[in-house]
Amino acid sequence: MEEPPEDDASSTGENTDVSRNIPLVLAYTFLAFAGRSLWSQSVLSAFVFLLSHDDPKVVGYLTALMGVMQLVASLPAGIAADSFASRDSLLRLASAFGILAIFVSVIVCTFHPTLVGMGVALSLWGVYWGISNTIISALFADSIQDGDRSHYFTQRQILVKIGMTTGPTVALALFFILGDEWTIHDCATVMTVGQVVCAPAVLLVCFLSDSYTIPHYSSSGESSSSSSQDQDFENKDESHIFDGIKEPLLGQQTVSSIDIQSSPTYSSSLSVTSSESSHHEDDDEDDQKCCCLRQMGPLSCCGKILVSDHRVVPCLVALSDLMSGLASGMSIRYFPIFFLNDMKLSPMVVQILYIASPLTQTVLSKVAHWGGRRLGRCQMAVMYKYIGISFLACMIGAHVGGLPRAFVCVLFVARTSFMNSTGALTKSVLMDAVPRHERGKWSALESVNMFSWSGSAALGGILVGMEGILFNFCITGSLQVLATVPLLFLFCRVPSEQSIQRQKEERDNTTV
Numbered sequence: 001m002e003e004p005p006e007d008d009a010s011s012t013g014e015n016t017d018v019s020r021n022i023p024l025v026l027a028y029t030f031l032a033f034a035g036r037s038l039w040s041q042s043v044l045s046a047f048v049f050l051l052s053h054d055d056p057k058v059v060g061y062l063t064a065l066m067g068v069m070q071l072v073a074s075l076p077a078g079i080a081a082d083s084f085a086s087r088d089s090l091l092r093l094a095s096a097f098g099i100l101a102i103f104v105s106v107i108v109c110t111f112h113p114t115l116v117g118m119g120v121a122l123s124l125w126g127v128y129w130g131i132s133n134t135i136i137s138a139l140f141a142d143s144i145q146d147g148d149r150s151h152y153f154t155q156r157q158i159l160v161k162i163g164m165t166t167g168p169t170v171a172l173a174l175f176f177i178l179g180d181e182w183t184i185h186d187c188a189t190v191m192t193v194g195q196v197v198c199a200p201a202v203l204l205v206c207f208l209s210d211s212y213t214i215p216h217y218s219s220s221g222e223s224s225s226s227s228s229q230d231q232d233f234e235n236k237d238e239s240h241i242f243d244g245i246k247e248p249l250l251g252q253q254t255v256s257s258i259d260i261q262s263s264p265t266y267s268s269s270l271s272v273t274s275s276e277s278s279h280h281e282d283d284d285e286d287d288q289k290c291c292c293l294r295q296m297g298p299l300s301c302c303g304k305i306l307v308s309d310h311r312v313v314p315c316l317v318a319l320s321d322l323m324s325g326l327a328s329g330m331s332i333r334y335f336p337i338f339f340l341n342d343m344k345l346s347p348m349v350v351q352i353l354y355i356a357s358p359l360t361q362t363v364l365s366k367v368a369h370w371g372g373r374r375l376g377r378c379q380m381a382v383m384y385k386y387i388g389i390s391f392l393a394c395m396i397g398a399h400v401g402g403l404p405r406a407f408v409c410v411l412f413v414a415r416t417s418f419m420n421s422t423g424a425l426t427k428s429v430l431m432d433a434v435p436r437h438e439r440g441k442w443s444a445l446e447s448v449n450m451f452s453w454s455g456s457a458a459l460g461g462i463l464v465g466m467e468g469i470l471f472n473f474c475i476t477g478s479l480q481v482l483a484t485v486p487l488l489f490l491f492c493r494v495p496s497e498q499s500i501q502r503q504k505e506e507r508d509n510t511t512v
Contacts, residue, residue: 019143020212022152024204025136030159030166031201037167039105039194042336042354046347047187049337051115056469058115059333060461065119067457069126070133073097077131078138087135091205094131098202101125105195109188132205141431142213150377150428154369157424161358161365167194172351180348182340313433316486317426323486324385327479328419330460331472335412338469343405353409360417365424372425378490381422385484388418392477396470419480429490 045059052058077094081087101124108117144152171190178186339345339353364384372380395411463472 021139021143021208024208024212025140025143026156026159028136028201028204028208029156030163031204032198033160033163034166034170035194035196035198035201037164037194037354037358038170038197039167039191041164041167042339042350043171043187043190043194045333045336046182046340047113047184047191048115048118049340050182050184050187051113051118054341056334056337056464057458057461059337060458062115062119062122063329063333063457066122066126066129069123070130073127073130074134078134081135081138087139087210088208090131090135091208094128094135095202095206097124097131098128098198098205101128102195102199102202106192109192109195113184113188128202136205136208137427139208139210139213149431150369150372150424153424153428153431154365157365157421158362161362164358165355165362167197168351168354170194170197172348172355175347175351180346182347186347313490314430316490317430317433320483320486321426323483324480326456327476327483329456330463330479331476333457334460334464334469334472337464342469343399343408345405345409349409353413356413357416357420360413361421364417364421368421368425376491377425377429378487381425382484382487384418384422385480388415389477389480391415391418392473392480396473396477400470426487 048059048062049056077090081090101121104117104124105121108114108121140152140156141149170193174190174193175186178189336350339350368380368384375383391411391414395408395415398408398411460472460476463475
């Protein structure tokens with residue numbers, strides 16, 4: 001397949017005035033995922049599996065522990081970042097937990113490998129990822145101009161894939177030196193090197209800052225930067241402000257039959273009171289940016305508003321991510337065990353698979369960005385997921401049918417690549433649909449997804465113990481199909497990035 005040409009700055013909406021946070025976050029992303037993929041992607045599952053005397057349930061339990069700690073840390077961090085705490089201070093706190101996690105992990109792997117020790121180390125890593133991921137995601141979104149997010153999110157996702165390629169490449173070289181055998185000692189050695197590689201990324205988060213976020217402009221032309229967010233929070237008691245804590249997601253209003261008949265798509269003809277209209281005229285740019293979503297109307301059933309109009313898009317994207325996390329978590333920690341225990345693949349062969357997957361994802365992510373700007377971001381994401389699920393079904397059938405192991409491995413790479421190339425699209429939809437002062441809370445949902453991912457890993461271990469790994473993979477594929485349903489409802493609701501960029505240019509022109 002010929003890779004589509006790069007869009008120029010004018011066609012992509014890319015702004016030449018780039019915040020300093022953007023290159024710092026991109027550099028952090030590569031370093032963090034290079035180190036994490038080295039010790040966590042395939043080696044961690046094998047290490048715990050061998051340490052527990054071939055008990056797959058323990059792999060799920062330890063993963064769940066890391067997810068619980070990430071959830072416990074991320075939700076308070078997201079709320080604190082959006083209300084009273086400095087994001088710079090929270091990032092330094094995360095860095096301290098990261099350094100402690102590295103120290104404990106090295107001690108456990110080098111001197112006394114135990115399941116209890118790994119549990120403590122993974123708990124500390126969970127706290128680090130919970131705080132840092134929540135803050136960095138919100139800070140990164142606030143550092144990008146409206147209409148440019150899928151471009152930079154795609155760049156970041158590509159660096160994630162490159163980092164995830166670098167880790168297995170180093171692991172491949174280490175296993176070659178160590179003898180290409182699945183042993184506790186060799187896995188511990190590879191994990192120790194991975195911890196050391198993570199250290200620069202953990203230190204780099206200290207250099208990110210709120211002062212590098214870009215200014216946003218209100219309809220009156222006044223700048224509204226990160227330093228003026230206190231005013232945003234003074235106004236949160238007003239009912240029209242999108243407060244993620246005080247305003248319930250499920251509305252209590254009803255839609256009259258006249259409103260429904262006159263506006264089948266619940267567009268801008270949905271009636272509002274004059275007082276609400278006067279409030280909306282005073283909303284800042286972040287709320288104006290979401291007006292195209294508000295005009296598309298609430299999600300309702302039988303005349304009852306289930307989700308208020310301005311929350312339809314973020315809620316459905318978050319629901320899809322949550323369901324997808326539940327599905328993927330049931331199997332992702334067990335693919336290495338499947339290769340080790342069922343297919344009898346050597347460590348070097350497994351690392352080659354985990355090198356090929358992110359490389360393929362890098363190309364597919366770029367194609368997804370190109371297609372998302374033309375077909376629609378949600379449409380492209382759903383199409384990719386259906387292709388990935390089809391490859392998973394083919395992989396299961398090929399293994400059951402006794403086809404060559406190489407063919408099964410190719411299908412695994414194809415499945416993994418398509419399923420993991422849509423994150424930038426859905427993330428940009430979510431961040432475009434929420435106001436600036438709520439991005440910390442919505443970014444914290446990533447850790448809720450991580451918890452669901454980890455919790456379902458424990459469930460996956462139980463299913464593997466009861467029915468086998470292939471049965472677990474079948475359940476995963478079924479749940480992944482269900483996870484695309486919320487995105488189907490967004491096909492006609494999500495505006496294109498070109499329209500968002502045009503709205504931004506029109507607002508800029510009115511302030512001149």
